[in-house]
Amino acid sequence: MPISLQVNGERVEANVLPRVNLADFLREHLKLTGTHVGCEHGVCGACTVRVNGEIVRSCLMLAVQTNGTSVETIEGISDSGEIADLQAAFRDRNALQCGFCTPGMLMAAQDLLQQKREPGRDEIREHLSGNYCRCTGYQAIIDAVESTARARMGRTP
Amino acid sequence: MTSVRVNPDALSVLDRPNSYIGKTVPRPNLERLLQGRGLYVSDIELPRMAHVVFLRSPHAHAKIVGIDAAQARAMPGVIAIVTGQELAAVITPWVGVLSHLKGLKSAPQSAIAIDRVCWQGEAVAAIVATSRAAAEDAAEHVAVEYEELEAVTDMRTALDPATSVIHASLGDNLAFERVHVAGEVDQAFADSDEVVETEFIFGRHTGVTLEPRSVVADWNAAEARLTIYQGTQAPHMVQNIVALHLGLREAQVRVVCKDVGGSFGIKVHIYADEMATYALSKLLRRPIKFVADRVESFNTDIHARDHRCRGKIGVKRDGTITAFEIDDLTGIGPYSMYPRTSAIEANQVVNLVGGPYTSKNYRARARVVFQNKNVMCQYRAVGHPIACSVTEGLVDLAAMKIGMDPLEIRRRNLIADDAYPCGSPSGLRFEKLSHHASLAKLVKMMDYDALRAEQAALRKKGIHRGIGIASFIEVTNPSAAFYGVGGAKISSQDGVAVRLDAQGSVICATSITEQGQGSESLTAQIVGSVLGVSTDRVRVILGDTDMTPYGGGTWASRGAGIGGEAALQATKILRKNILDVAAVILQSTPDELDIANNAVVNASDGAPRIELNELARVVYFRPDTLPPGIQPELMATKHFVPREYPFAFTNGVQASWLEVDTETGFIRLLKHWVVEDCGTIINPQLVDEQIRGGVVQGLGAALFERCIYDERGQLTNANMADYLVPMSGEMPDIDVGHVVSPTLESELGAKGAGEAGTAGAAAAVSNAVNDALQPFGVTITEIPLTPQVVLTALGRV
Numbered sequence: 001m002p003i004s005l006q007v008n009g010e011r012v013e014a015n016v017l018p019r020v021n022l023a024d025f026l027r028e029h030l031k032l033t034g035t036h037v038g039c040e041h042g043v044c045g046a047c048t049v050r051v052n053g054e055i056v057r058s059c060l061m062l063a064v065q066t067n068g069t070s071v072e073t074i075e076g077i078s079d080s081g082e083i084a085d086l087q088a089a090f091r092d093r094n095a096l097q098c099g100f101c102t103p104g105m106l107m108a109a110q111d112l113l114q115q116k117r118e119p120g121r122d123e124i125r126e127h128l129s130g131n132y133c134r135c136t137g138y139q140a141i142i143d144a145v146e147s148t149a150r151a152r153m154g155r156t157p
Numbered sequence: 158m159t160s161v162r163v164n165p166d167a168l169s170v171l172d173r174p175n176s177y178i179g180k181t182v183p184r185p186n187l188e189r190l191l192q193g194r195g196l197y198v199s200d201i202e203l204p205r206m207a208h209v210v211f212l213r214s215p216h217a218h219a220k221i222v223g224i225d226a227a228q229a230r231a232m233p234g235v236i237a238i239v240t241g242q243e244l245a246a247v248i249t250p251w252v253g254v255l256s257h258l259k260g261l262k263s264a265p266q267s268a269i270a271i272d273r274v275c276w277q278g279e280a281v282a283a284i285v286a287t288s289r290a291a292a293e294d295a296a297e298h299v300a301v302e303y304e305e306l307e308a309v310t311d312m313r314t315a316l317d318p319a320t321s322v323i324h325a326s327l328g329d330n331l332a333f334e335r336v337h338v339a340g341e342v343d344q345a346f347a348d349s350d351e352v353v354e355t356e357f358i359f360g361r362h363t364g365v366t367l368e369p370r371s372v373v374a375d376w377n378a379a380e381a382r383l384t385i386y387q388g389t390q391a392p393h394m395v396q397n398i399v400a401l402h403l404g405l406r407e408a409q410v411r412v413v414c415k416d417v418g419g420s421f422g423i424k425v426h427i428y429a430d431e432m433a434t435y436a437l438s439k440l441l442r443r444p445i446k447f448v449a450d451r452v453e454s455f456n457t458d459i460h461a462r463d464h465r466c467r468g469k470i471g472v473k474r475d476g477t478i479t480a481f482e483i484d485d486l487t488g489i490g491p492y493s494m495y496p497r498t499s500a501i502e503a504n505q506v507v508n509l510v511g512g513p514y515t516s517k518n519y520r521a522r523a524r525v526v527f528q529n530k531n532v533m534c535q536y537r538a539v540g541h542p543i544a545c546s547v548t549e550g551l552v553d554l555a556a557m558k559i560g561m562d563p564l565e566i567r568r569r570n571l572i573a574d575d576a577y578p579c580g581s582p583s584g585l586r587f588e589k590l591s592h593h594a595s596l597a598k599l600v601k602m603m604d605y606d607a608l609r610a611e612q613a614a615l616r617k618k619g620i621h622r623g624i625g626i627a628s629f630i631e632v633t634n635p636s637a638a639f640y641g642v643g644g645a646k647i648s649s650q651d652g653v654a655v656r657l658d659a660q661g662s663v664i665c666a667t668s669i670t671e672q673g674q675g676s677e678s679l680t681a682q683i684v685g686s687v688l689g690v691s692t693d694r695v696r697v698i699l700g701d702t703d704m705t706p707y708g709g710g711t712w713a714s715r716g717a718g719i720g721g722e723a724a725l726q727a728t729k730i731l732r733k734n735i736l737d738v739a740a741v742i743l744q745s746t747p748d749e750l751d752i753a754n755n756a757v758v759n760a761s762d763g764a765p766r767i768e769l770n771e772l773a774r775v776v777y778f779r780p781d782t783l784p785p786g787i788q789p790e791l792m793a794t795k796h797f798v799p800r801e802y803p804f805a806f807t808n809g810v811q812a813s814w815l816e817v818d819t820e821t822g823f824i825r826l827l828k829h830w831v832v833e834d835c836g837t838i839i840n841p842q843l844v845d846e847q848i849r850g851g852v853v854q855g856l857g858a859a860l861f862e863r864c865i866y867d868e869r870g871q872l873t874n875a876n877m878a879d880y881l882v883p884m885s886g887e888m889p890d891i892d893v894g895h896v897v898s899p900t901l902e903s904e905l906g907a908k909g910a911g912e913a914g915t916a917g918a919a920a921a922v923s924n925a926v927n928d929a930l931q932p933f934g935v936t937i938t939e940i941p942l943t944p945q946v947v948l949t950a951l952g953r954v
Contacts, residue, residue, distance in 0.1 A: 019290075033200040034193015036418070038367045039451045043877040046367055074193030087191040091183050094846050097673030099190025100197065100367040100418030121890075129886035132877070134367055134419045135673050137853030137914075138885040140846055 003067040007032070008076025016063045022056075023047040025063035026073060034074040034103045038132065045131030048104035049073050055111045074103035083110050086148045095144040097135030105131045109145045118149050170687045170729060170904065171837070174753055174763075177682035181842040182692055184678040186671070195416035198371035198388050199448045206373070206444040207236050209437055210292035211430050212282040212299050213456065214274035217308035217529040217870025218323070218491075221272055221301060224282055229298040234291030237441055238299060239283040241269035248436035249402045253493035255643030258500045261333040261525075263493035264324035268433035274303070275323060275491030276531050277871055278456030280430055283437055285445065308529040308870040312488030313465065315526035323491055323527045332493055333500040333525040337507050339582035340518035345480035349471030353554045357547050358939040360863035361463035364536050365882055368418020369449035370458060372431050374438035383410050385435060388417035390425040390670055391710035396702045397646045398427050398496055399435050414700030420672040421854065422536040423458050425712045426494055430457060455875035460864055461536035463488055464543050466506070470551035471518075476561050476569040480518035481511040483547060487533070488526050494534035496645050500525050502533070505540025505632070508583045510548050512630040513592055513808065514570045519582035529870045537854055539713075541631060541916035549627040549920040550938055553927065557936075563626050563924070564605065567596060571628060585630075588801075590808040591896040592628055595832040598894050599626075599810045603830045608814060616932065622827070623929025625813040627920035630806050633714035633835070633909025634900070638803035649798050651715075652706025653723040655684055655731045656792035659777045661755060661770030663690055663731075666698040668708025669720030674911055675843035676716045680724050682839055683905070687728040688735075689752030690769065706794055714909020717839055718805060722903040723797040730793035738789040739772055797903065805900045805908040809833030811852070813921035814889075817929040819951060822944030824860060824926060826889040833913045836899040837906035844910045845893045851914020852891050857883045859919035863941050 004013050007030060016025060023040075026032045026049065035058055038046035042060040049058045050072040077083050083106055089095070096102040105128065112119055112127040119127065124145045125138070133141065171178045189195050226238040250265040269280045282299055286292035307321045314320050315330040322329055346352050373386040383405065389395050392412040400407045417424065434447040449457065464487045471479035485506050489499035503523035511519055556566040571592035572579065580586050605624070612622050640647040653667045665684050669676050681695040698704055708723075709715065736747040739757040743750070743766050751760040756768045775782060776789045783789070799805060814828040831848050838844050861881035865874045874880045899906025919940055926947070927936045937950045948954040 027200075032193075033197075034195075036193075036197070036368070037199070038369075039877045041451065041876060041878065044367060078192040078194075087188075090191055091187045094184065094187075094675075094842050096187065096190055097675075097846065097850060098367070098417060098419045099187070099195055099673065102190055103193040106191070125885040125888070129884045132365075132367060132882060132884065134365060134421070134854070134882070135850045136846060137849035137851075137883075137891060138888050139849050139890055142885065 001064050003064055005066045005068060006070040008072055018062065018064055020063045022049070022058035022061040022063050022066055026058060032073050032075055036100050036103060038100065045108060046101050046104045048107040048131065050107065055107055074106065085151060086110060089144040089148045093140045093144040095136060095140040101131060101133045105133065105141060113149055113152065118153055121146060170725065173686060173689065176686040177692060178686050178839055179841065181840060182678060182682055184675050185681055185692065186677050190416065197368055197416045197418050198373055198386050199368060201373045201386050203373065203375055203444040206446055207285050207287060207441065208289040208292050209434055209445050209447045210284045210289060210296050211280035212284060212296045212301065213453070214270065214277055214279045214281055216274060216303055216305050217277045217310065218306040219274050219303040220306060221270065221274065221281060222304050223302045225300040226282065229284065229295040232295040232298060234287040235284065235295045236287065237285045239285065239437060239440065241267050241271035244269050244283070244433060244436050244440065245271065247403060247440045248432060251402060251495045253495035253498045255498050255640065255645055257643035258333060258498060258504060261493065261498060261500045262327050263332060264327060266429060266492045266495065268429050268436055276529055278531055280433060283433055285437060285441060310528055310530060310866060310868055310870045312486055312526050312528055315488060315528055323529060330527040331524060332489060332527055333503065335504060335507055335523050337521045337583055342480050342482060342518045342520040345518035346471045349479045350474040351555065351558045352469065352471045353551060353558055354467065354469040355554065355938050357466045357468055357550060359462040359464045359543055360941050361460045362858055362862035363455065363458050363460045363864060364421045364423035366419030366421060366423050369451065369454045370424065370428065370431065371448040372434045373444060373446045374435045375444040376438040376442060378442045381409055383435065383439065385410065385412045387412060387414060388420065388424050389414050390420050390672060390712045391647065392670065392700055392702050393668065393707055394496070394647045394710065395427060402432065403435060403439055412702045414670055417672040422712065426459055426497060426534055428457060451877060452875050455880060456531055456872055459494060459534040459536060460531050461502070461533055462543065462858065463533060466543060466547050468547045468551045470555045472555040472559055474559055476559065476566045478514055478516045478552070478555065478570045480516055481548070481551065482520045483510050485523040486526070488528040488530065490530050490532035491527055492532055494532050496647065497535055497640060499532065499534045501535055502540045506543045508585055509540060509544035509630065512581050512585060513572065513628040515572050516570065517582050530866055531872070537851065538912035538915035541629065541912065542855060542858060542919050545627055545629045545917050546920040546923055549924060553924045554936065564600065567626065567628060571596065585806065586802055587806050588900055589898045590630065590806060591834045591898050592808055594896045595808060595810045595834060596628065598896060599812055599830055599832045602832065602892055602894050603812050620816065621819055621929045622814065622816045623925035623927070625921040625923065625925025625928055626810065627917040627924060628810045629917040630808050631714065631913050631916050632804045633807050634718035634799050634805035635713045635715055636799045636803050639713065648707060648709040650796045651708030651720040651723050652794060652796040653720065653727040654706050654792065654794040655727045657731065657735060657769065657773055659773050661768060661773045662694040662696065663688060664696050664698065665724065666705040667720050667724060668705045668710065669716040670700050670711040672711065674711065674716060674847060675840060676711055676720065678843060679717050679721055679839045683721050683724045684728045687725055688732050690755050694755060706796065714911045717907045718903065718909050719797055719799065721839060721907050722905045723795050725905050726795035726797060727793045730795060731791070734790045734793060735772065738776060739767060741783060741787055742772065742775060743767060799902045801902050805902060807833065807835050807908045807913060809913050809917065811917040811921040813925040815922065815925045815929065817926055817947065822947035824942055824947065826856065826887065829889050829891040831891065831914060832894040832896060833910065834896040834898050835910040835913065836897065836908040838895060838897065839907060847910045848893045848914040849891045851912060852918045853883050853888055855915040855918025856888065856922060859922040859940050859942060861941055
């Protein structure tokens with residue numbers, strides 16, 4: 001089926017089989033391998049991307065459903081600088097080890113920070129509860145998100 | 158001003174000015190992972206690459222009567238469908254035994270099952286196609302006729318005469334048995350005021366690496382070389398095994414390990430489906446990619462633990478522990494895993510029980526039995542969580558019996574901090590541990606007395622909180638005693654090659670590997686510190702058997718302690734070589750010179766003499782300006798393996814503070830503390846995050862994680878919705894403290910830190926739950942501590 005969409009601000013025209021999910025479309029057709037596939041049943045959160053500004057599990061969405069939408073992946077929001085401060089906080093706090101969950105984790109964390117200017121630790125833990133990290137034990141991630149929220153508050157009074 | 162030193166070597170190489178040792182430095186590889194620009198195996202694509210999907214047995218034990226792939230072969234995109242018999246033309250079977258584990262036996266295992274399947278999930282055919290989807294479509298049309306056989310699933314009855322024997326050639330289902338007796342155990346129990354005995358049950362669980370196991374194998378028939386891209390902890394081990402079973406020389410096999418999406422011991426083994434992928438590439442003369450899906454991961458990634466251990470402790474009224482006794486039983490699936498074997502965990506349990514304590518009387522038996530379930534093998538903190546939970550559970554039960562505080566009984570029995578070097582009743586040798594200092598620090602960090610007061614106050618309101626303490630010892634920096642002496646070609650030494658490049662930066666190739674622990678970072682920190690260059694000038698190369706020195710890799714908490722020391726020693730030589738040539742250029746002597754801030758400086762006053770990039774320019778491009786006979790050597794290689802002690806033991810203690818809802822059975826973790834002693838700390842942040850991550854894996858085992866098999870050997874929760882792992886909402890903050898007792902086996906003094914968290918976390922939680930439930934007069938010695946287990950113990954279901 002033909003689809004037409006924006007991916008990271010670029011127009012993409014493609015022909016896809018109806019059964020191809022968005023994660024596979026991004027990885028295999030567009031070679032955007034920053035979106036990771038961990039469970040293929042919507043539980044682990046590694047494949048989290050943004051579609052029209054909302055975070056979704058790209059393994060649970062069909063590529064054809066994105067026709068006419070704007071899709072943003074980790075590559076896009078890295079290059080735009082949108083989450084540069086969040087990425088720096090993750091780096092400084094060592095909030096990633098193997099890095100496989102990290103793109104999805106950053107997507108989910110940025111989503112929270114857009115919704116809520118200064119979430120508490122419990123709120124951060126709750127919001128990230130759909131993103132599985134086997135390496136860190138989460139505390140460093142919570143710390144990094146918390147410090148980013150504080151820094152952003154400082155910038156925008 | 159700068160310090161004045163007569164002889165630069167008089168100061169430790171680690172204490173030099175601008176040393177990075179003991180400092181938190183961000184890891185150099187993080188940016189690419191943060192931007193989604195890493196390269197995991199699942200990201201790799203090669204020209205002519207085909208995809209393999211394995212058709213797997215739905216039965217735990219069955220005879221393969223026939224395989225009809227005719228219809229599937231005609232499906233679109235299908236390149237080949239290969240059975241075990243067909244694949245046997247290019248790969249030989251293996252047997253997972255080691256000679257130092259006396260009596261360990263196993264049966265030959267094939268890459269793809271031939272004639273018989275022995276667990277649900279064993280591959281029976283490989284479907285190779287142009288895409289994974291096409292291969293999956295075709296797999297549905299391969300017809301396999303099975304004749305079901307009796308499945309041996311319950312390890313408690315695996316040795317009964319009435320139970321069928323899985324491998325007739327072995328005679329019975331006993332893979333391994335070890336008995337160990339030290340001291341006068343019966344006399345000690347007879348002399349005890351109290352003897353407590355109970356059974357500890359540990360659920361079978363698994364690693365759940367977020368990136369599933371993945372392999373791209375590329376046989377180049379023209380070069381007669383096989384290049385393997387795999388997220389492995391031990392590239393040279395893979396190289397050796399592949400060469401052995403595909404009939405190649407090691408020089409014909411290159412193993413490349415780029416980014417690895419979680420490992421934890423899951424990716425230190427070689428699995429049958431990986432062997433099949435290597436062989437398929439050779440058979441079909443093209444690159445083959447295998448990426449396990451999540452269901453396959455649950456059914457075929459090694460499982461771990463699954464022990465039933467009877468434990469007994471004797472204690473005097475004054476708190477003196479008189480003896481420990483255990484009888485451990487574990488089921489490992491149908492084969493001992495290759496090449497590390499599946500007897501190591503039980504062997505570790507025997508080694509480690511009672512390890513922190515002074516009692517010299519110890520009797521242990523461990524039996525390892527075959528069963529028709531997925532294979533079991535080494536996973537993070539091998540054997541330690543079992544040994545720690547049994548030991549610390551028994552110590553708490555003994556304390557409860559004589560009415561002594563859990564801290565007090567430990568103070569009275571932990572090996573004294575000034576008693577080292579010393580040994581354990583199981584034959585372990587301890588160079589230097591710090592149980593008492595660690596416990597004292599923990600008590601302070603957690604404010605033990607205040608917590609006890611809070612607990613008592615809340616109890617009156619019907620809120621049941623508990624405190625659990627668990628001391629532990631941990632095996633790190635293993636020498637050849639682990640695998641090499643048993644005949645496995647798994648290197649215990651590691652090597653590092655460092656060279657100064659033509660612009661005065663350093664390229665460092667190490668045989669340890671990176672799976673997120675920070676191997677790259679710690680290597681750069683050591684090289685930078687010893688040489689006197691900034692870490693941004695140090696590029697670390699790892700994970701490539703063509704490019705790095707030969708070595709073991711990263712497992713068993715060995716990367717920093719062994720690979721780090723090799724880096725230190727190699728860099729010392731490079732430093733000397735640089736100073737030799739600098740002395741020639743500067744018409745000085747090496748003793749008068751030092752390297753600091755990327756330049757050769759005066760040792761006396763630190764004044765810069767020549768930048769390293771200028772020195773490199775002279776050496777590489779204008780050697781004609783050097784005196785005759787001077788041949789600078791700006792590359793150095795050193796290897797290291799501990800020789801004095803088989804293992805560098807570390808120690809530590811953990812505490813859990815939690816609340817049990819006695820109505821629902823839910824446990825809420827409120828806080829967790831760890832004090833551990835890994836010797837020299839290279840990067841405090843990386844050590845702390847290893848501890849925290851390890852703790853959370855242990856908490857998963859304590860509360861959630863369990864592979865649930867039915868009586869027919871069917872895994873019933875092989876997905877991430879039904880197999881529960883720790884998520885951020887349920888996890889507590891974890892405070893980490895340190896005591897530092899460097900090992901004298903190396904100049905670096907570092908021991909391992911990667912597994913300490915996992916070793917003691919479940920024990921601390923179990924003890925805290927039993928502490929919380931004291932008013933109810935029940936104790937639970939089973940994990941995971943699910944609501945059902947808790948409510949059952951409370952008699953509420």
